[in-house]
Amino acid sequence: MAEGGSQPPVINVQLPAIIVNYKEGTRFAGDNVGQKTDVRAAEIGQIVVPTVGNSQAEATELQHDSIPTVFKNSEEDKVKRSSSDKGSNDQTPTGPSPRDVTDNPGRSDVTDNLGRMNLTEGMHFVTYENIRRLINDSKFVDALITLQDIPTSQEQQFMLSECYCQLGRPDKALRCIEALQSIMTSSSRPSVDDVIKLVDDYIADSSHIRALILLSCCAKLYKFGSNPNSSVVGIMYCSWKCWNVIKSLAREGGKMKVIARDVGLIIITDMLRELRSVSGADKNTMVDMEAGCLTHVGFCYDEFGKYKEAIGFHNEGLDLINQSFGSNAIEYNVYGKLLNNIGTAYEKLGDYSKAESFYLQSLDAYEKVENWPSDKVKQASIATTKQNLKDTRNKMKK
Structure with a gap:
């Protein structure tokens, strides 16, 4: 204890951001004997809380009743001492835990309770x-x-x-x-529908990089669906949206085009692998969705001038349909689309004779298709291929 002075001296015990001033007469066990300290609530004279920029804040007198109940202890709550605590005169712990003060000065009941708060x-x-x-x-x-x-x-x-x-x-x-x-x-897992809605919001806001990243996750989420048919349809849908995002990024040019090429192409190609890994889907649905995904992957490569790679993906789609449906392959509208896409790639490569051939095959296939979603879609597809054929023939005349 400090000696002398007209005012009762105090002992300051520094806790995190709080100084507790104990009244004279409070007894502390000596640290040299490894004993712990107990202090009664009534022996706390002042609590000093430093303010921002002022580490020496004025002490504020507290009524004992204002001490939070987490610190209060009645006489009935006395803690029994172990043999190593002999010599300590006060046995009712109040305020900071004796263990925390002696063994770990950086912690207290205050910080423990804050730690339990979220x-x-x-x-x-x-x-x-x-x-x-x-x-x-x-x-x-x-x-x-x-x-x-x-x-x-x-x-x-x-x-x-x-x-x-x-x-x-x-x-x-x-x-x-x-x-x-x-x-x-x-x-x-989050709801894939919720994530798709967020993707749509990002697309509407022209935040195409964020949309691209989340679409890659949507393909994975669709794969975990309980219905294999819904899974492959969902992944194909993701590839369609991904193609549109990649196209938007590529047409922005500069850094965005590089991102679309170096990240986007890998993401959409990975979607194709995810779709192919789904088991248990109906054969017709699986083939149709895989061929559609191959179409979208091919479109993306076409966007970056990788025409030979694009032709390769479109040919994979044709082979898949031929192997799956044989002579009936031509009845599927995706078959005619793949032929048109190959023609477009050859036209961009300057091989107009091959382009013309594939456009003619596409128009023939369209006329035999039985699974058009609507007549409007049929007429639009035919009109597109006819225009491509006309443009190619005009180039051949030059």
Whole structure:
């Protein structure tokens, strides 16, 4: 105990952000003998809470009744001492836990109770909002630095994927997209319909990179569906939306076109693999959806001037239908579309004679199709191929 002075001296015990001033007469067991300290609530004279910018805040007198109940203890709540605590005069612990004060000065009942409060979500909300602001301001490096220091989550991997795309680091972007897919297809999977709605919102907002990333996850989610037919239809639908997103990015040019090529082509090709891995679907549905997906993959390669690769995907679709349906293959409208698409690729390659041949085959197939969704779709498809044939023949005359 301190000696002398007209005012009773106090002993300051520093806890995280709180100074507790004990009245003179409070007894403490000596640290040298490894004993612990008990202090009665009545012996707390003052609690000093430092304010921002002022570590020496004024002490505020507290009535004992104002001490939170978590700190209060009655005489009946006395804690029995072990043999190592002999010599301690006060046996009723109040305020900070004796174990915490002696063994771990950085902790107290105050911090323990704060730790049990759900503050993490609030902190994450603020962090993510700051990161979103950085991304929206195109400060991708700054956002990346913060993202790398926070726990792995859907939001973190989603934002990391976008940042790496924007920074021209497709390999890391694809790794983050793969991690995001794993998280989203875990036991607590989101509704694929909800994710598709979010994709549509991003497309409407021209946030095509975000839409592309989420579409890759949607294909995975569809695969986990209980109905194989619905799964393959869903994945084919994702490939169609993905093609439109890739086309939009490519036509923006510059960095966006590079992202569409280096990330988008891999994503849509992966969708094709996912569709092919689905088992149990009806044969006709499976073939139709796979051929449709091959069409969309081919369109994407065509968009980047990879015409030979595009022809390869379209030919895969033709082979699939021929092998599955034989002489009846021509009855499926996707068959005529694939022929038209091959003709378009050859026209862009400058091989007009081959282009003309495939356009004519396409028109012949269209006339024999029995599964058109509507007459409007039939007439539109025929009109497109006829125009392509006309353009090709005009080029052949030059």
